[in-house]
Amino acid sequence: MAAKRKPPVLQQKKEQVNRKAALWIGGSIALFILAVSVLIVWSQL
Numbered sequence: 001m002a003a004k005r006k007p008p009v010l011q012q013k014k015e016q017v018n019r020k021a022a023l024w025i026g027g028s029i030a031l032f033i034l035a036v037s038v039l040i041v042w043s044q045l
Helices: 010-043
Strands: none
Touching: none
């Protein structure tokens, strides 16, 4: 009797972590750009 193979679980977890990392990196870059632009506008007032 052959044992049933389980579907690969590690790949799904890897993709989920990569998606979360991409969201965090994108969010932090957007926050940085927003902060720099606010400082530039504020310094010209």
